[in-house]
Amino acid sequence: MRRLLIPVLLALALTGCASDFGVYANVSEVERLRLVRTLGVDADESGVLLSADTGSGGGGRAVIWRIRAGTLAEAARRLEKNAMKYDANISHTEHVILGEAAARAGIGETLDYVARTMQMRLDTCLFVARGSRAEDLVTGARGEDASVSDMLQSLKKDAPVIYGCGVATCLEAAEALASEGCVLLRAIAPEPSPEWSEEGYTAVAPAGGAVISGDRLLGFTPEEESEAVGLLTGSVSSGCRALDYGGVPVTLLLTGADVRLKPVTEGGQPAFAVDARLRYSLQGAAAPLSVGDGAVRAGLAAAAAEEVRGELTAAIRRAQGFGCDYLGIRRALCAASPGRMAPYREAWRSLFPKMAFTVAVSAVILRTYDLGDPIA
Amino acid sequence: MTRSDGLTFRQLMALTFVCLLSPAIRLLPRAAAGSVGAGAWLAPLIAAVPAAGLTALLRALMKNRREGESLARILLRALGRGPGKAVCLLLGLWLVFYTGIILRTGAERLLSTVYVGGSPGFFMAVTALAALAVSFGRVRSLGRMGEVSALALGIVLALVLALSAPDIRPENLLPAPGPASGFLAAALPVLSVTAKGFLFPLLPGGVMRERRELAVSLRWTGLLLLVMLGITAATVGALSADVAAGLQHPFFIMIRNISVFGVIERIEAVVITLWVVTDFLFVAVLLRIFDELFAAVAERESPWPLHPILAGCSVACGLLAARDAFTLERLSQAVVPAVNLLLALILSTVALIVGKLRRTV
Incomplete structure (x- = not known):
């Protein structure tokens, strides 16, 4: 009988459904x-x-x-x-x-x-x-x-x-x-x-x-810097870029990006290098553009790469100006080269604002979505 | 020994595994993350060899046990009547306190995660009552509950770890080079959890003999370590070591963040409730052990059920010893694990050595 009594007593106390009875009612x-x-x-x-x-x-x-x-x-x-x-x-x-x-x-x-x-x-x-x-x-x-x-x-x-x-x-x-x-x-x-x-x-x-x-x-x-921030933090997966190529407004679609950071030494001081490889597709051009010509595509890619290089440099400089590594550069460098970064882990916050860096960007245009050179 | 008495070896292992999950989840992710950062998941691997040594030590002590003989009787036989009774009395007193701490930590977990603004006394009393109801039954029933619970908790744990996998980021788990002392400190909580395994053979009725007990014990120890590795890796991988080290219940907060395609969310209440089973079973085991320790000290069965009185004493101990969460944390994170580890290590070693010298073990 006592073995039944305890469960019955417990059941009376644990009626969670009734708002007026039960110890812990949450209805x-x-x-x-x-x-x-x-x-x-x-x-x-x-x-x-x-x-x-x-x-x-x-x-x-x-x-x-x-x-x-x-x-x-x-x-x-x-x-x-x-x-x-x-x-x-x-x-x-x-x-x-x-x-x-x-x-x-x-x-x-x-x-x-x-x-x-x-x-x-x-x-x-x-x-x-x-x-x-x-x-x-x-x-x-x-x-x-x-x-x-x-x-x-x-x-x-x-x-x-x-x-x-x-x-x-x-x-x-x-x-x-x-x-x-x-x-x-x-x-x-x-x-x-x-x-x-x-x-x-x-x-x-x-x-x-x-x-x-x-x-x-x-x-x-600035909002205009968001793509650069996304590239450095690895959170961007796509994006449109409007370029002026020889007076022709062109729209490129970013379809992929590999951005790698590695620690380097510059003048005996710790520095880092950013290497970005971007893949684009041509979405549109306001005037006829011979995209079938490899030289044109290379020129477009180079123009895009130069723009992105400037944006990445500006984004990193702005973070250095704030004195904050909100781009996760230390983390990326530690992942790339943990042994080399070990001496700088503790001193990073004081090193980062003054660190030298280089940014190298290369781009390639992979496709133009079923249309080579313009119809008209 | 008749088949109705005591536990089978498999039941002992399952019961031990289920009951040790609760301290494993409570102690390990936070302590390991705080000691060694992203390399916290290595702690169970580092503790594997000493944990195996502890398991082997206990098996060696119990190797020549007689039919129906519990560890308490083995200690009496090994150490002699006087010292053996003193040890059993000391163990009994410690277990009253330890049961109170288990009840108190279980209540605190519910108050911190679900029942905000509640009273610990209520949850402690309810858990103690529920455990009492079970402890009046046969020890074999406890063992069967352990087997069923091990399967259920294993399934839930596997599901939780699988659902948490998408949130794990490898960069959170990459171990940074650090002092060896940090890794050793991270392994201590693992060892203290596995050391609690020495309590379960104290249950009355003893454990039925089985072939290759050492191999089976080591497999279950390995399984427990694997579970601890999974829990730590999932918690630190999802939250990062810095955040996990600062949270009180990082494993449950990690579960709170699980979302299955945005459709199934907030599963932590179900998981927390299932975890109450581990506390409830552990308390039921400890209450049953009180009877056996009394019988070993008094050399007779108690004329009245002792464990309801001791359950009440445990609730009182838990409430008085840990009036607030901060005192409880100091006790449950540092004092209790250290005492359990030392008890297991010293008792097993001394009993084995003295018993071999006296040729009584």
Whole structure:
């Protein structure tokens, strides 16, 4: 009898489904449940303003909340407990947007909250609102039937292909801050919606990179540099390049890139060399161009390579100017030559800003998509 | 010994394997990542030889056991009645404390990962009650539960490791050259986990003899080390050593990040719940061991069930010794593993040597 008594007593205590009975009841009615997909974090003297968006998945209307509290944890708790008409649930948050002011104050609280709280995941994408508050994007970026969550999902998916470099997650940010002391996050900004049917609405556009050092925002990189950053970090898989070749506007499509870094010595001092080999396809030309001619193709490739070389050099110089290796150069060099890099592992942060480097880029045009020389 | 008493050798191995998974996951990824960084996954490989040595030591001690004789009786026989009883009493007192720590760490894991704002006492009491219900039964039933749980947990673990594979980045696992002391320090938690294996032969009823026990033991030790290697590699590979070393439960946070094509997510609650099985079984084993240690010291069976009283004492010990998570962490990460390792090593070695000298083992 006593062997049955214990399980019965346990069963009485562990009724998780009943809201009025049971020690740990955690019930939300499905009709009231709304899953938050995007959180916006802004900070000012009075504390944290948390804005939340559910997205408009399934054709429903997006629900937006704004909660003000002393800390992010308190604001999130109030969001889940006091969402009033609906029960907000942040367990499936996909994106976190930090307002520029909040990022300048420090992203540590946000990263710690994501790591510490059981509801959130470390693969949540992290963005910085450039020149605006996160709240402005969460509440303002919308279309006919799209909200900021839908736009960010699209941006996240297209980033490596169209916008040059990918989007960092909270885990990647934490890893980079722990190992390099800095990280480059995706910056976004509001812009008028490019879709004709969405005229009058506001969309979210990529706005370069946000350089975080320690845990504070130092500054931004230009959007035009995103492809170069993507090439150096290995996060770009495709991209269009508009060239002016002898007065002819030409469009090349990047179809592959091998970028290798290796440590070298220059004048007895440690340095590094970047070797990029790019593969392009010709997508279009505004005037007749004899692409069947190998010399023309070689000229096009050389022009593209020269442009990319300048961009890569500028990107590395900008990182050196910030004093931050957010391009992951140390990591790439250690992977290429761990023994040679061993003496510089500890001193890297002081060495990097002054290090000499060379950039060599070669390109080749592989195809023109079923059309050799122009029809007309 | 009748077939209804004690464990089969396979059941002993399965029960040991299941119960040691919990301390393995709790101790290993974080401790190894903190000691040696990206090379943390090498820790089980480095510990393989000493772990095999410990296994062989225990097998040598138990090699000439009599029918139905538990390790407690072997210790009495090896060391003599007086010293043997003192050792059993010391072991019993330690196990009351250790059971409390297991209950407390299990409760803390649930509070940190799922039941935010809860009370550890509730979870400790529930786990102790559930383990008590099982401990009133036959030891062979515990063994059968170990076999079933080993299969279930093995499947879940294989699935988790497979699902986490896409998140593993090789550059997070490339070991950086570092001092040998770091690698040795990373191997110590592995050794302390495998050393806990000396507790399970203390169960009453003894273990049935089997051919090639040493070979079978070494295979199971190898399997446990392989599991530890997989867990460490998956955790450090997905999170990086720097991040893993700073988290309290890096393995469960790694699971929290698993997403299968964006369709299946948040599987950590299921995994955490299954892991409760390991704590529950371990506590049930330890409660059963109390009876055997008492019988060895008093030279008779206890007239009343002793383990409910000792279960209550364990809950009290756990709550008093670790009032907060920080004290618990110091105890469970440093003190308890060290004591278990020393106990296993010293007891086994001394008992074997003295027993051989006295020709009683």
